[in-house]
Amino acid sequence: MRYSKQVRANVLAEMGRRELRQSDVALVLDTSQKNVSRRLHGDVDWKLGELLKLAETWDLPLATILAGADNNPFEPNDDPKVVAA
DSSP states (O other): OOHHHHHHHHHHHHHHHTTOOHHHHHHHHTSOHHHHHHHHTTSSOOOHHHHHHHHHHTTOOHHHHHTTOOSSOSOOOSSOOOOOO
């Protein structure tokens, strides 16, 4: 499973366990419900700071939110390009 998809699934699962709504998560992150919705639907990737804040608030290790995500979240690049300095 792709990295961002797994993180979204883990956040949604934790929200379900805690019976939280998007607006509840928005309050924790000091953002709008719409921004949380965009992240949960995959329109925008979660920022590391947001995941850290959720883990801290939920008293979870960050690894729990990241569990099951691929070790290599990026597609392989078989054609590396040299960048001149």
